Amino acid sequence: xxxxxxxxxxxxxxxxxxxxxxxxxxxxxxxxxxxxxxxxxxxxxxxxxxxxxxxxxxxxxxxxxxxxxxxxxxxxxxxxxxxxxxxxxxxxxxxxxxxxxxxxxxxxxxxxxxxxxxxxxxxxxxxxxxxxxxxxxxxxxxxxxxxxxxxxxxxxxxxxxxxxxxxxxxxxxxxxxxxxxxxxxxxxxxxxxxxxxxxxxxxxxxxxxxxxxxxxxxxxxxxxxxxxxxxxxxxxxxxxxxxxxxxxxxxxxxxxxxxx
Numbered sequence: 220x221x222x223x224x225x226x227x228x229x230x231x232x233x234x235x236x237x238x239x240x241x242x243x244x245x246x247x248x249x250x251x252x253x254x255x256x257x258x259x260x261x262x263x264x265x266x267x268x269x270x271x272x273x274x275x276x277x278x279x280x281x282x283x284x285x286x287x288x289x290x291x292x293x294x295x296x297x298x299x300x301x302x303x304x305x306x307x308x309x310x311x312x313x314x315x316x317x318x319x320x321x322x323x324x325x326x327x328x329x330x331x332x333x334x335x336x337x338x339x340x341x342x343x344x345x346x347x348x349x350x351x352x353x354x355x356x357x358x359x360x361x362x363x364x365x366x367x368x369x370x371x372x373x374x375x376x377x378x379x380x381x382x383x384x385x386x387x388x389x390x391x392x393x394x395x396x397x398x399x400x401x402x403x404x405x406x407x408x409x410x411x412x413x414x415x416x417x418x419x420x421x422x423x424x425x426x427x428x429x430x431x432x433x434x435x436x437x438x439x440x441x442x443x444x445x446x447x448x449x450x451x452x453x454x455x456x457x458x459x460x461x462x463x464x465x466x467x468x469x470x471x472x473x474x475x476x477x478x479x
Contacts, residue, residue: 274460291352297359301329341369346376360387370425377476389470394439415465427474434467
């Protein structure tokens with residue numbers, strides 16, 4: 220396969236590295252959902268993404284301050300079109316970035332020149348033991364038949380003392396109680412829904428030290444997704460990230476692989 224110089228083909232032939240595209244192909248259906256419908260919608264999307272990721276920048280910068288200027292290995296599991304990879308590239312410009320997603324067509328639209336993109340499964344990560352400084356996994360675990368295996372895989376590929384950033388829908392959120400069957404978390408492809416306490420236990424059972432965890436606000440409530448009411452959810456998220464309660468929309472956890 221002809222690939223750009225920055226793309227490394229994995230030795231495991233079950234996975235393929237996806238070339239960085241020129242973005243000239245028609246958008247596939249599963250990418251259309253990520254595209255802004257208007258300039259106003261684009262601005263809203265950008266604000267929401269920055270609000271959602273800002274908490275991870277703060278936590279990683281604080282924890283990795285001793286490694287300032289050093290090249291880090293950072294993996295985004297379920298990277299989709301690469302939104303988090305774009306952000307983390309600016310936070311840690313000397314780092315080596317990896318993106319993995321089950322859907323190769325999504326990877327075709329990442330378009331980040333210094334990231335290595337691999338199509339593969341979160342339940343069987345094609346990386347060596349103790350090879351990553353940071354692993355992010357946002358809104359992925361709920362899609363997996365074996366999410367506990369994915370957590371074990373994330374721990375395996377982290378270096379001792381490495382950090383994991385995780386987010387997944389919270390089955391016990393107030394939004395579900397308010398919205399009932401209309402709750403956004405109820406989807407055909409969400410096959411591993413759990414409440415926050417169950418997710419924390421899964422992390423601890425997988426061998427992680429949970430440094431902090433909690434949940435977000437109430438973005439699943441339909442009338443709180445309408446501007447300007449949506450600011451009730453996203454402004455607190457931007458400034459504080461998640462909160463020490465277990466009834467918000469998404470469970471979020473910042474974890475560390477113990478140093479033996």
